[in-house]
Amino acid sequence: MVVVPEARGIVEARAILHNSRMSRRHVRPVPAAVLEEVRSLVGEAPRRDLLVECLHRIQDAHGHLDAERLAALAQLMKLARAEVYEVATFYHHFDVVREGEAPPPPLTLRVCDSLTCAMAGAEQLIAEISQSLGDGVRVQRVPCVGRCECAPVAVVGQNPVEEADVHAVRYAIDAGATEAPLPEGARRMAGYRAGGGYRLYEDCVAGRRSAEEIIAALEHANLRGLGGAGFPAGRKWRVVRDMPAPRLMAVNIDEGEPGTFKDRFYLEREPHRFLEGMLIAAWAVGIGKIYVYLRDEYAGLRALLAEELDALRAAFPQAPEIELRRGAGAYVCGEESAMIESIEGKRGQPRLRPPFVAEVGLFGRPTLEHNMETLYWVREIVERGAGWFAAQGRHGRKGLRSFSVSGRVAKPGVHLAPAGITLRELIDEFCEGMLPGHELYAYLPGGASGGILPARLADVPLDFDTLQEHGCFIGSAAIIVLSQHDSARAAALNAMRFFAHESCGKCTPCRVGTAKAAELMARKTWDTGLLKELAQTMQDASICGLGQAAPNPLLSVLKFFPHELEEKP
Numbered sequence: 001m002v003v004v005p006e007a008r009g010i011v012e013a014r015a016i017l018h019n020s021r022m023s024r025r026h027v028r029p030v031p032a033a034v035l036e037e038v039r040s041l042v043g044e045a046p047r048r049d050l051l052v053e054c055l056h057r058i059q060d061a062h063g064h065l066d067a068e069r070l071a072a073l074a075q076l077m078k079l080a081r082a083e084v085y086e087v088a089t090f091y092h093h094f095d096v097v098r099e100g101e102a103p104p105p106p107l108t109l110r111v112c113d114s115l116t117c118a119m120a121g122a123e124q125l126i127a128e129i130s131q132s133l134g135d136g137v138r139v140q141r142v143p144c145v146g147r148c149e150c151a152p153v154a155v156v157g158q159n160p161v162e163e164a165d166v167h168a169v170r171y172a173i174d175a176g177a178t179e180a181p182l183p184e185g186a187r188r189m190a191g192y193r194a195g196g197g198y199r200l201y202e203d204c205v206a207g208r209r210s211a212e213e214i215i216a217a218l219e220h221a222n223l224r225g226l227g228g229a230g231f232p233a234g235r236k237w238r239v240v241r242d243m244p245a246p247r248l249m250a251v252n253i254d255e256g257e258p259g260t261f262k263d264r265f266y267l268e269r270e271p272h273r274f275l276e277g278m279l280i281a282a283w284a285v286g287i288g289k290i291y292v293y294l295r296d297e298y299a300g301l302r303a304l305l306a307e308e309l310d311a312l313r314a315a316f317p318q319a320p321e322i323e324l325r326r327g328a329g330a331y332v333c334g335e336e337s338a339m340i341e342s343i344e345g346k347r348g349q350p351r352l353r354p355p356f357v358a359e360v361g362l363f364g365r366p367t368l369e370h371n372m373e374t375l376y377w378v379r380e381i382v383e384r385g386a387g388w389f390a391a392q393g394r395h396g397r398k399g400l401r402s403f404s405v406s407g408r409v410a411k412p413g414v415h416l417a418p419a420g421i422t423l424r425e426l427i428d429e430f431c432e433g434m435l436p437g438h439e440l441y442a443y444l445p446g447g448a449s450g451g452i453l454p455a456r457l458a459d460v461p462l463d464f465d466t467l468q469e470h471g472c473f474i475g476s477a478a479i480i481v482l483s484q485h486d487s488a489r490a491a492a493l494n495a496m497r498f499f500a501h502e503s504c505g506k507c508t509p510c511r512v513g514t515a516k517a518a519e520l521m522a523r524k525t526w527d528t529g530l531l532k533e534l535a536q537t538m539q540d541a542s543i544c545g546l547g548q549a550a551p552n553p554l555l556s557v558l559k560f561f562p563h564e565l566e567e568k569p
Contacts (some may be wrong), residue, residue, distance in 0.1 A: 027081075030072045038072040044076055049363075051345035055088055056296075056326055064095040064103045067098050068541050082498045084343025090347040090504075091328030093296050105138045107178065109169065110155040114144040114258040115448065115480055115494045116406040120151035121488065128166045129154070137173065143331065143498050144258040145297045148406035148480075149413045151332035158299040180299035183268035189311040192272035198315070204283050205318065209382075211241070211284040218378070220386035224477075227252055227334070228362050228446070228475040228545075230464040237285050243366030246288040249320075250362055253277060253372045254295045254337055256331035257447035258498060259478030262402040263372045265414040265502050267301050270310050270376070277378035278370075279312075282320050283369050295327045302326060325473045329504035336369045337361075338504065349506045350544035365473050371476075373402060395420040395461040400473075401460070405431055407481035408438040420461040423453075423479065428514025431481075438483035446475030448495035449549035452488050452556035471555055488561040493521045501552040513538040517554060526565050528558060562565070 041061055042054040054077070058069050065088050070442035074084040079116045088094045097103050109129065112171055113122045130139050147153045150162030154169050157178025161168050172178075192198070203209045240247055255263045267274065284292055292309075294302055309322055330348045333339045337351035340362050361367025377400075390398040397420025406412045409431040417430055423443055427433060433441070434440060440455040445462060451472030453460070461465060467473050482491060500514035520527055535551030542548045558562060 003289060016066050018436065019410060022279065028071075030068060030075055031037045034068045035072045035075065038069055039076060042076065043075065045077070047345075048077060048079070049078075049343065051077065051084065051087055052091070052328055052342060053326060053477045055084075055091075055094055055343075056328065059094060061495035063106060064097045066097045066103070067099050070096070079174075081209065085478045087347055088188075088346070091330050093329035105136050107136060107157060107173065108140055108526070109133070109173070110140045110142040110145070112145045112147075112151070112153045113141045114148075115295070115444070115491055116148040116259060117144075117152040118494055119407060119482075119486060120128075122152045122348065124498040125152050125154065125164060125166070125169075129169055132166055132170065141163075142329075143501060146255060146261045146264050146295065148259050148261055148404065148439040148478075151406065155297070161299075171284045180303070182300050182304050187270055187272065188273060188306055189308060191313065192270070193315075193459075197272050197379075198276055200382060201279050201283070201316075204280055212408075214280060214378075214382060215241075216385045217382045219525060220492070221381045221389040222379060223374065223381060224396075224399075224464060225250040225371055225560055226373040226377075226402070226476065227255075228257070230474075231278075233370070233374055237281065240366050240368040241285045241426040243359060244271075245286060247281055247286055247366045247367045247368065249278070249285070249287040249290045249370070250340060250343060250357075251290065251292045251370055251372060251375065252334065252336065253298075254293055254327050254334045254339060255294060255476065256334050256502075257449065257476055257478055258495070259406055259480045260476045261405050261478075262404045262414050262476070264298055264301065265404075266373060266376055266402070267298075267305070271305060274372050274376045275312055277375035279316070279319055280363060280378050280382075281368065281370065281375060287320055287368060290322045291325055291332070291362065292322065292344055293325045293327060298327055321433045326474075330504070331498075332504045332544070332546055335546065338544070340367065340369070343543065349504045350567045351545075352543065368390065383434070393463070394425075395422070397461055397463045397466070401477050403477045403479050405481065407479075408435050408440075408483040408486070409433070409481050411433055422461060423458040423481075426462070427481065430481070434481070434483065438485065441484045441486060442482040442488045442491075443478040444478070444482075444491065444553070446473050446481070448498055449552055450475045450478070451546070451552040452491060452560065454488075457560075469560060471552060473549075473552075487564060488557050489564040492557045493518065495553040496521055499546060503546065507541070507547060509538045509541040510550065512541070513542070513547065514550050517551070521554065528565070532558065 016190045041057045046054055059065055070084050071081050074081045095104050111126050152164050154161045154164040156172040158180040159177050161172050215234045215237050223233045224230040253263050258426050279317050325343050327333055333342045333348040335350050336357050338348040342348035357367050357369050385423055390402045399419040401414055405415055405417045411432040415430040442452050442454050444452050445451055462474055496518040500518045503514050505508045505511045513534055520531055535555055537550050
């Protein structure tokens, strides 16, 4: 049997299920002490949708997941052991220790090797750290951790070390600084309300505002989904509101696209502006319960949001029930239906559509799914007027965009700029130009999946629907800037390896296609005909946007940077 790694334990899980059916009498009972210990962590008979949360609790307590505790959890949840196992092995952040294996070292050091960190010296950092640390620390390569403006980044336990070098990492390890700190400077509930926060929500609940007025403001402002898809927000609210109750809401804060960190930026400063927008959306659409899905890499933000949600519930007991859910390291869960599967306690694999999430979403109910930043702008648009927001654009575009800029610029970070601004304008006006000694060579306008454009196209407006003719898209507005010291070919290979690592394994075009493309792209000479054929298959036949967009950087190199494919003497 050939086991494809990207299948995330599915093959092994099926084998276990088969064996259990063939001979149930050989299934060993769970020791009473282990069962009681797991019960103390997860409670008696936890809900099925809390499986991922329960796995986190066990791993947080022990640093890994072993067979006996997984079996105990399956017994408490009245699930097949194979079902628990396949979920645990799907997510990167769960360390499943199989029988006969040694548990991992007590401390894990994760070093990001995605594009921006690779450009900033991640490979050298990994080599130096691996040589200098003892056996008590495990060094792992990991995909983007959402701090690209401070590359390279290493995470000691849950504590991110920005602009990391060996000395900073060793200092954090020696000091025992493994917990994620709470974000400094975040405006809490009292400060937010003192500045007029939640007055709009109170007006809505009191009947001083109508749902039609709020939705119309979003439509006139031309607010579109800012997680990447760009679907008009007001139209989405109307669609879900017209569906039968009960209706649910899922907020997507699983920004795993390499180069993207805008959601973290805003949450670290103004969490309640997002939360108020979320409550207004729930009121206008008639939402019965809200689920907030936060990527696991943002441990400090998770603690902050947990505290502020408690304050929110105390201030507004009439608000819908809100559950904060924790991701577990799966980029694919940024896709809305995969996120919903994860919230339901399953493997985060995209669903076939139709039906769409607005019709049949969480637990089979109509679901309003939104990116965090989309909700962040609701209060401002309603209070300042739709005309104000729409008038902010340039070059015929409307609104504002939060650009996550990293790479070879003097001032990386989140820059709030007019929609339709060009890259050249963005670098000159907001990023203080290029780094000394660097000249613009190329850029990724939408993170790893958005393609790569050459410097000669730096005057194209950056917005939804402006880049498609060049085979690119803006997505979540993650801009990675390359200079003459970088290679578009190397950037494309880095992106393809990321997609191969993150493929959920559900569909063959993506599971096999990304791995095969990465292998072909790593060769000295590219087989361009085969790569084009492979890219076309992935675009046409993949189930979700991961496989469909994965070929974009590859195709960009073939189109705009053919000189990089020539063999050099």
